[in-house]
Amino acid sequence: MAMAEMAIMDRSGDSKLIWDKDNADEVENAKRTFDDLKKKGFIAYKVEGEQGDKGEIIKKFDPTAERLIMAPPLVGG
Amino acid sequence: MTGDYKLSYSTATWTTWNTNYVVTNSTSTSQTVWADWNNLYEATGTATNSNVITITWQSWSEEAWTRAYARTSAQANRRHYYAAPAAETEEDRAARRARQAQREAERAAVVEAERQERAAARERGRQLLLANLSAEQRAEYETHQRFHIRTPSGRRFCIEHGRAHNVFELDAAGRRIREFCGHVGEHVPDEDNVLAQKLLLENDEETFIRIANVRQLA
Numbered sequence: 064m065a066m067a068e069m070a071i072m073d074r075s076g077d078s079k080l081i082w083d084k085d086n087a088d089e090v091e092n093a094k095r096t097f098d099d100l101k102k103k104g105f106i107a108y109k110v111e112g113e114q115g116d117k118g119e120i121i122k123k124f125d126p127t128a129e130r131l132i133m134a135p136p137l138v139g140g
Numbered sequence: 141m142t143g144d145y146k147l148s149y150s151t152a153t154w155t156t157w158n159t160n161y162v163v164t165n166s167t168s169t170s171q172t173v174w175a176d177w178n179n180l181y182e183a184t185g186t187a188t189n190s191n192v193i194t195i196t197w198q199s200w201s202e203e204a205w206t207r208a209y210a211r212t213s214a215q216a217n218r219r220h221y222y223a224a225p226a227a228e229t230e231e232d233r234a235a236r237r238a239r240q241a242q243r244e245a246e247r248a249a250v251v252e253a254e255r256q257e258r259a260a261a262r263e264r265g266r267q268l269l270l271a272n273l274s275a276e277q278r279a280e281y282e283t284h285q286r287f288h289i290r291t292p293s294g295r296r297f298c299i300e301h302g303r304a305h306n307v308f309e310l311d312a313a314g315r316r317i318r319e320f321c322g323h324v325g326e327h328v329p330d331e332d333n334v335l336a337q338k339l340l341l342e343n344d345e346e347t348f349i350r351i352a353n354v355r356q357l358a
Contacts, residue, residue, distance in 0.1 A: 072324070072332040075257075076264025108339050114274060120343045132272070134336040135328065139353045140304035140321035 069093060069131040071100065090126050097124040097131070104136040258329075265331030272335055289338055291345045299341075303333050307341070307352070315358060322352025 069080040080096055082089035101107065101122075110118035110130045121128070228236070270278050277287035285301040288310075298316065300306040307320040322340075324333045340348045 070268055072265075072268075072326075072328050072336065074261060074327055076261040076266075076329055076332065077268050106336075106340065108343065110272065114271060114278075118339065118343070132268075132335075132339065134332075134339060135324045135326040137322045137336060137340060137348065137351050138325040139351050140323050 065129075067093070067129050067131075069096065069133060071096075071105075071133045072135055084126065094124040094126070097133070100133045105133045106136060108132045108134065262329045262331060265329035265335075269331045269335045272338070287338075289342060291341055293345055295345070297341055299334055299337055301330055301334060303330050305355075306334070307337055308357070311358070317356070317358040319355040319357055320349070320352040321355075322348055 065084040067082055067084050069082075070077045071080065080093060082093045084090060097107065107121045107124075108118045108131065109121045109125055109128045110116065110132055111128075118132070121131075125131075270281070273281060273287060277289070281287045281301070286298055288296060288298050290296050296310045296314075298308045298310055300308070304323050305319055305321045307322065308316040309318040309320070311317045322337065324336050328336075337348070
């Protein structure tokens with residue numbers, strides 16, 4: 064069972080969505096969540112490797128990703 | 141009313157008053173006034189120097205007061221409308237204080253629940269941030285509430301804990317030369333904000349600089 068995790072930044076700190084990459088339904092659910100957040104302007108980062116690695120911005124859901132961070136869009140202050 | 145009031149001005153005043161009210165008996169100016177007053181309210185006493193005040197107050201107390209308030213129902217109602225509320229009993233006071241104490245306790249519970257919610261959110265944000273910092277960045281952040289990053293373009297930035305005006309570009313000597321204000325638009329803990337700034341700077345520096353407001357420092 065290969066687990067993947069999506070951390071969604073929100074008021075509570077972050078909400079975690081965890082899914083089994085081998086489970087098609089769970090993958091579909093994760094993709095749907097990803098797409099919904101992208102429509103709201105969230106920026107998706109795929110993070111791998113050692114802590115502190117910058118990761119990369121992804122525009123489409125990657126079913127092979129192990130860790131995703133969904134960050135709300137930034138605005139000028 | 142005494143002889144002090146027998147000045148020409150006051151005499152004229154009382155004369156007018158008396159004339160208007162058809163004075164029937166008078167022995168002096170002051171007596172005329174009170175006699176007239178007594179007449180209006182059907183005082184029974186005879187107005188004499190020594191009895192003026194007595195009769196007036198008698199009239200007022202027994203006749204005028206009763207007649208004035210009994211004249212119209214509106215007056216009677218007005219008196220009722222302005223009646224003072226019943227005094228609060230000890231029981232009422234205790235019940236009122238108990239209700240007040242309950243409301244205050246409920247308010248305090250709500251405030252405490254919100255405080256705990258905010259503290260829990262900050263801790264979750266902190267854990268997510270620390271999980272995405274290198275060991276060196278983590279140590280610096282936990283000590284100084286800031287950390288440094290180097291972007292793909294080679295520029296060096298210092299990101300301080302906070303929400304706005306917390307990102308600084310450094311020169312080769314490590315001096316702050318520009319301040320950037322670009323933050324998460326939604327309400328998230330500052331720890332999440334700092335992580336979002338780090339990720340965007342490292343992955344799309346151009347977009348961050350375009351979005352953020354810039355202030356030259358050096």
